[in-house]
Each structure stands twice: as structure tokens, then as C-alpha cells.
Amino acid sequence: MNNLIKLSSEIALILKKNKQTVSVIESSSGGLISSALLSQEGASAYYMGGQVIYTLQSIRAITDLRIRDLKEKNIRSSSEPFALLIAQKSCDLYKSDWAIGESGAAGPTGNGYGDPPGYTCFAVSGKKEKASHIHTKSSVRVENMQTFAKASLEQFLNILKTN
Numbered sequence: 001m002n003n004l005i006k007l008s009s010e011i012a013l014i015l016k017k018n019k020q021t022v023s024v025i026e027s028s029s030g031g032l033i034s035s036a037l038l039s040q041e042g043a044s045a046y047y048m049g050g051q052v053i054y055t056l057q058s059i060r061a062i063t064d065l066r067i068r069d070l071k072e073k074n075i076r077s078s079s080e081p082f083a084l085l086i087a088q089k090s091c092d093l094y095k096s097d098w099a100i101g102e103s104g105a106a107g108p109t110g111n112g113y114g115d116p117p118g119y120t121c122f123a124v125s126g127k128k129e130k131a132s133h134i135h136t137k138s139s140v141r142v143e144n145m146q147t148f149a150k151a152s153l154e155q156f157l158n159i160l161k162t163n
Contacts, residue, residue, distance in 0.1 A: 023094035024050035087125035
């Protein structure tokens with residue numbers, strides 16, 4: 001957790017300096033991305049809101065799309081396009097400058113989309129967009145959740161530093 005707090009400290013400084021905001025829609029990281037961002041003093045200056053989507057109902061509530069609609073668009077949960085879609089929706093929903101989206105399989109088993117445990121996709125939306133994925137090859141749920149949050153925050157910090 002210390003890695004997450006250190007990353008979020010750097011992110012908070014940049015966001016406050018630039019008077020920018022962030023929101024988060026995450027899944028298999030279980031709220032750790034939001035928790036890390038909220039761990040910083042003055043988080044209300046930059047953190048606009050967040051949600052953990054973990055069911056088909058919550059995916060529909062956020063994207064306003066049914067799973068079959070996503071399939072027609074050739075987008076499935078736990079994919080880079082889906083992570084980018086939920087990040088974009090988060091920017092719209094919370095009127096934030098930036099957003100982080102994340103979706104995967106924390107473990108100990110894979111998800112219903114065929115992804116193995118330890119696999120996640122994450123994306124940043126805003127002035128710059130980027131989607132990525134990682135596979136830890138581990139089935140240890142809590143460790144994967146922390147790794148997913150760390151990778152998401154690292155990508156966001158790198159984008160903030162180059163923007």
C-alpha cells in the first residue's frame with residue numbers, strides 16, 4: 001500500500017498545481033485506485049468521484065449499454081477498449097479533466113470473459129488517452145488488486161508528467 005500512497009502523493013501535487021481533477025471507474029482493483037488518491041491531504045481539490053463496477057448491472061448503469069450492445073461494438077469487459085470506454089464515461093459523468101478506468105480478473109480464478117487471474121486492462125482518458133494491460137501470472141487476489149492499482153496510477157503519473 002505504501003507504493004500506492006507514494007504514487008498518489010506525486011499525482012496529487014501535479015493535479016493541484018495544474019488545478020486539474022480526476023475521477024475513477026474501477027473493477028478488479030476493488031477501489032484501491034480511488035482509496036490511494038483519496039489518501040492525500042486536500043483530495044477534495046482534485047478527486048471528483050469514483051465507482052467500483054463489479055456486475056453486469058453496474059456496467060450498464062455506467063456505460064448505458066447492455067453487454068450485447070458492447071459485443072456489437074466489439075468491446076468486451078476486461079479489454080483495453082472497455083477500460084478506455086469506462087474512463088471516458090467517468091470524465092463525462094464527473095466532469096473531470098482526467099479519468100482512470102480499470103477492469104480485469106483479480107483471482108483466485110479467471111473471469112467470465114476467459115481472462116486468467118492476474119490479468120487487467122487500465123486506461124487514462126482526458127487531454128491524452130492511453131490504454132494498457134498487465135498479467136501478473138499470479139492467482140493471489142489481494143496482491144493482484146494492489147498491482148493493478150499501482151500499474152494504473154503509474155500510467156496516470158507518467159501521462160501527467162509528459163503533459
